[in-house]
Amino acid sequence: MSFEYHEPTSLAEAVDLGARFGADGRFLAGGTDLIIQIRRGKLRLRHVVGLHRVPGLDGIDANGSVTLGALVTHRALERHSAFQGRLRALVEGAEVVGGHQVRNVGTVGGNIVNASPAADVTPVLLTLDTTVTCAGRGGERTLPLDGFLVGPGQTALRPGELLTGLRFSALPGRSATAFLKAGRRKAMEISVVCVAARLTLDAAGERCAEVRIALGAVAPTTRRARAAERALEGRVPTPDALRAAGRLAAAESQPISDVRASARYRTLVVETLVTRALTRCLERIRDAAS
Template sequence: MPRFEYLEPHTLRQAVSMLQQHGSHARIVAGSTDFLVRWRTGVWKPQYVVNLQHVPGLDRLSYSPRNGLRLGALVRVRALETSPVVRQRYPALAAAAASFAGVQVRNLATVGGNVCNASPAGDTLPSLLAFDAQCRIVGPQGERWLPLEQFFLGPGRTALQPAEILAELRLPPPLPNTGSLYIKHSPRGAMDISYVGVASVVSLQDRGRVCRDAKIALGAVAPTPIRAASAEAMLRGQTITPELLKRVAAEAQRLARPIDDVRATGAYRKDIVAVLTQRTLERAIEMARGAEMPFEVQRRLAVQAAF
């Protein structure tokens, strides 16, 4: 195995200058759960590993009704699963976190790492997209903001420029009367990669009859996680009926461009997109109408295992 030097910057500025100095020979790590696997298998061969764990504040999770949810890039996936405010305001994100790997990996893996690895099947990504996450990116020229939707360029490819670091994600506060859920269909119930993952966020008005806003995001069915914009548009401003939800699910299915791989055929994945879109919408609508759905129930719904 190729060897590397291990660096621990204490500020983001220091981390950026390490990346500038070592260029493509350096790689950022956070939880190191993806990194160590790919290093051992020879996929990644950095000469310098820059661990962000000692940069103060990067693991901060906070919420305010005005600014919404702020997630430092090093917030652990486990914190998303257990945080009361995430469970209450962003249930699709807490459910996605609970569906992610196993407890031991969730205690290490970070939300920023999941985003920067840019796997089409990354479990937190559809929910982050559906909550309109914005990325704060720090680099040699200072900082810039980018919608998460523009962050993913392809499998493992992101909009980060050389020596740039994802520092923070911000999710705007949800509208009143909003419900959301993530459902992942995978071979096993734990420690597995999804065939398909769908997150839906629905906000209602007129005593819960009319859709004020809807966001639908699909995982593992395209080169990047994607928003199903045309499916969302069919819901906005409309009275909710079972027939409408079926048509929206069919539109999401139409948008999916999955590949055949070792886990499933593209055709199977396309069928599942419709099922999960409809199911997440139905549950999100129930929650938006005030139905009690304890986290244990959401967690059970969030992973639909084949075996």
């Protein structure tokens, strides 16, 4: 697993190194996935570019819309005061990633670039209509997270390009988020299924104005359940309607059977967890209002 190690101290230098090494190199954020992949022989790299001396990549700005630097750790997400309310799902997604040791080091940006279909925080970010910003020699570009994830371990990053940050809008009132996951254990689990939901009610607090549902571990990438979202928007979120959304989400998931679970079970769990996550969103909106 031998390679050369580089530690750029500016974004420009990092971009430069990225461009120079192309497919022979990778950026290292927390390294909690990268080092394992290198050790397992899945990645053979000649250059590793450590990012933690590049300034400005680990900030959280939550005044108005939210921006997260790519090097924000799961720990930082878990503890940030701005995420304890409507954005609670960010905490719920972050706090089930590995143990403390991994969350202290592993980063949100690294997790996205790793592009695991079972990533826990990514579905939450999908429900927030997050955009990602990438920097390369050609300059900066911003694209929706949804389109950024291409396949297992694959993203729209160009060779040498670097994910620098994420951005999503603050949620309006009468909104809430929730994250749920299923696995064999109660900790240290790669999700068998994970589900994130966001619900925004209309001004009257009666109907669903905006719904986002995202699923993990049931398709080649984490992905939105758009049919379920559409079916709920404009509707009164009755228990039946939420259950119907769960059924639709299950129908539009494309799980595989693997060592962790069968496709049949995953489909069943999607239905259950989507319904529960939406119900939890609704309860949270009502709790916040009361």
